[in-house]
Amino acid sequence: MKIFVTGTGIISALGTGTEATLQSLLSGESGIDVIRHLSTGHKEFPAGEVALSNEDIAGMLGVGYPENGLRTVLLGITAAREAVSSASLADTDLKDAAFVSGTTVGGMDKTEKYFKSAFDAESKTEDSLELKYNDCGYSSAMIADNTGCFGMVTTTSTACSSAANAIIFGANLIKSGVTDIVVAGGAEALTKFHLNGFNTLMILDMDTCRPFDRDRAGINLGEGAAYIVLESEESVKRRNVRPVAELSGYANTCDAFHQTATSENGEGAYLAMRKAMDMARLSPGDIDYVNAHGTGTPNNDASELAAMERIWGTQIPAFSSTKAFTGHTTSASGSIETVICLLAMQHGFIPPNLGWRIPINEGGIPITGTDKRKDIRNIINNSFGFGGNDSSLIFSKCQLH
Amino acid sequence: MNTVSHVIITPEETLLDGKCIFRGSITGLYREFAGDYPKFFKMDSLCRLGFMAAELLLKNIPAPIRENAAIVLFNRNGSLITDRNYQKTISDDNYFPSPALFVYTLANIVTGEIAIRNKIYGESSFYILDEYNAAQIEDISASVFITSSPSLLLTGWVDYNDETDYLADMKLVTDKETDLR
Numbered sequence: 042m043k044i045f046v047t048g049t050g051i052i053s054a055l056g057t058g059t060e061a062t063l064q065s066l067l068s069g070e071s072g073i074d075v076i077r078h079l080s081t082g083h084k085e086f087p088a089g090e091v092a093l094s095n096e097d098i099a100g101m102l103g104v105g106y107p108e109n110g111l112r113t114v115l116l117g118i119t120a121a122r123e124a125v126s127s128a129s130l131a132d133t134d135l136k137d138a139a140f141v142s143g144t145t146v147g148g149m150d151k152t153e154k155y156f157k158s159a160f161d162a163e164s165k166t167e168d169s170l171e172l173k174y175n176d177c178g179y180s181s182a183m184i185a186d187n188t189g190c191f192g193m194v195t196t197t198s199t200a201c202s203s204a205a206n207a208i209i210f211g212a213n214l215i216k217s218g219v220t221d222i223v224v225a226g227g228a229e230a231l232t233k234f235h236l237n238g239f240n241t242l243m244i245l246d247m248d249t250c251r252p253f254d255r256d257r258a259g260i261n262l263g264e265g266a267a268y269i270v271l272e273s274e275e276s277v278k279r280r281n282v283r284p285v286a287e288l289s290g291y292a293n294t295c296d297a298f299h300q301t302a303t304s305e306n307g308e309g310a311y312l313a314m315r316k317a318m319d320m321a322r323l324s325p326g327d328i329d330y331v332n333a334h335g336t337g338t339p340n341n342d343a344s345e346l347a348a349m350e351r352i353w354g355t356q357i358p359a360f361s362s363t364k365a366f367t368g369h370t371t372s373a374s375g376s377i378e379t380v381i382c383l384l385a386m387q388h389g390f391i392p393p394n395l396g397w398r399i400p401i402n403e404g405g406i407p408i409t410g411t412d413k414r415k416d417i418r419n420i421i422n423n424s425f426g427f428g429g430n431d432s433s434l435i436f437s438k439c440q441l442h
Numbered sequence: 443m444n445t446v447s448h449v450i451i452t453p454e455e456t457l458l459d460g461k462c463i464f465r466g467s468i469t470g471l472y473r474e475f476a477g478d479y480p481k482f483f484k485m486d487s488l489c490r491l492g493f494m495a496a497e498l499l500l501k502n503i504p505a506p507i508r509e510n511a512a513i514v515l516f517n518r519n520g521s522l523i524t525d526r527n528y529q530k531t532i533s534d535d536n537y538f539p540s541p542a543l544f545v546y547t548l549a550n551i552v553t554g555e556i557a558i559r560n561k562i563y564g565e566s567s568f569y570i571l572d573e574y575n576a577a578q579i580e581d582i583s584a585s586v587f588i589t590s591s592p593s594l595l596l597t598g599w600v601d602y603n604d605e606t607d608y609l610a611d612m613k614l615v616t617d618k619e620t621d622l623r
Contacts, residue, residue, distance in 0.1 A: 145548060149525075156529055177520055177570045195578070196570045198520060199550040206567055213585040234525075237532050238547060241539040292590065295513070295557040295566040300545045312563055320589065427545070428554030430566055 045284035048128025050120040053265030054089030089263030089368025116266035117184035117228030128270035135189040142181040143203025143227030148174030200426035205375030221276035226268030226376030250337035251396040252362035263368020267376035289437040290321025296429030307348025309431035317433040335362020365395035375424035451610040486546035495610040512564040512592035517601035587617040
């Protein structure tokens with residue numbers, strides 16, 4: 042059974058909307074800059090923040106309290122509404138559709154703001170109510186409710202592979218006959234919680250990140266949201282819409298190695314890419330581009346490269362990490378990078394791996410310039426999360442019967 | 443789906459296939475039924491709970507079958523108890539955050555811990571639901587067999603609020619009659 046992508050929506054440091062994202066990618070300009078919106082003492086770390094403030098986004102969307110104080114929700118609504126409208130989905134299409142969203146941070150920004158005062162005698166009653174928005178499921182429900190009246194809403198939370206797993210789960214919902222249409226992706230705002238957390242793990246780079254560079258020193262965090270609309274072939278024909286691409290294969294595997302580190306031989310990553318190719322009935326030579334997870338940490342990139350070498354040997358296809366464009370958008374990265382992959386396929390270019398200078402080894406040379414290629418048929422998009430949770434998605438050029 | 447084995451762990455008792463096998467804390471349960479994995483003591487409460495449920499379910503399953511298993515777990519509170527504890531460590535201006543605590547501020551670390559212990563390389567997912575919903579858990583569990591054809595699926599609810607309020611209700615299931623010896 043074929044699963045098609047019929048719409049996309051995105052907001053990230055590269056701009057608001059699919060068209061703005063394309064222009065930023067083509068111009069080769071990174072969205073990583075000094076931190077402006079997040080209230081933090083750690084201004085020494087650059088990040089890929091969305092340029093707009095909460096007030097700007099709430100105004101643009103026409104939403105009030107409590108959404109206007111929840112950045113994950115604001116980013117999510119922006120991207121979800123664009124996805125729904127770009128797929129020309131009407132209210133009647135949504136009533137049986139599912140909304141599947143990946144997030145880990147959820148409403149953590151409210152918790153950070155009100156956590157202390159929620160336990161103070163004077164402000165306790167009112168402020169403690171703000172903590173309920175912390176919940177990841179609640180955050181997804183608010184995004185869904187502000188986008189349309191969906192038949193089903195659920196949340197995947199598997200750290201940095203959350204959005205990729207939301208897409209996998211959405212495809213499974215269609216294949217198992219639960220629904221014909223799924224809006225799937227993820228949303229994640231930058232918070233003190235994970236900036237401090239990643240700093241605690243000592244994997245943030247004070248400089249701009251350099252994925253796959255020999256001297257890479259860690260992550261720049263980012264934020265954003267992206268959703269894609271998944272549809273069965275039958276629904277595509279019934280609605281007479283033009284698919285953007287086919288989701289031809291996917292797999293999720295466990296690295297079973299460590300809570301946060303990845304194994305030296307990239308077992309989980311290797312298995313995820315292999316199994317996804319098996320599902321898509323593609324051989325390694327059919328893959329034209331790999332959008333790597335490529336966080337810029339010494340551990341991830343070495344492990345991911347090892348996994349690619351196990352599959353392709355010295356013939357690794359064109360690959361790049363786009364995290365030097367967007368920052369690592371954690372739970373949203375799987376869907377943000379999916380939209381980037383779909384743009385690359387539609388417009389025939391490979392997004393460059395910014396910041397790269399020196400190879401890790403002779404095989405590990407990512408695409409750096411804007412590489413114009415006429416035909417990109419099959420793309421692998423990797424997303425790996427803490428917990429050893431590894432997912433690969435394969436998007437292919439459409440072949441409608 | 444066929445249920446191979448079913449475990450329920452609450453603060454009151456631990457039931458394995460409907461039979462009470464233990465009364466006491468999760469640490470007590472570990473000493474009684476595992477005892478050989480010191481990393482247990484580094485885990486947060488959610489992981490300890492899910493880990494022990496998995497220990498009881500998987501103890502008679504041979505390694506080659508375990509390798510291709512899938513893990514799909516659900517709860518309502520995510521990793522909230524550890525999120526709160528971690529937030530306490532960073533709420534002072536002169537804070538010293540703990541990496542050992544931070545790694546557990548993700549709900550799906552419990553699936554990772556179970557996979558590491560049992561060398562499980564199959565699909566692993568974690569869903570956060572608004573509330574316990576048996577039908578949704580059943581649907582999602584069934585969908586796992588559509589694509590990845592795992593040898594077995596470890597699935598169910600694992601939610602930890604505090605030491606008086608927690609529940610693991612986990613099952614080992616297959617999609618057909620499978621020889622698990």
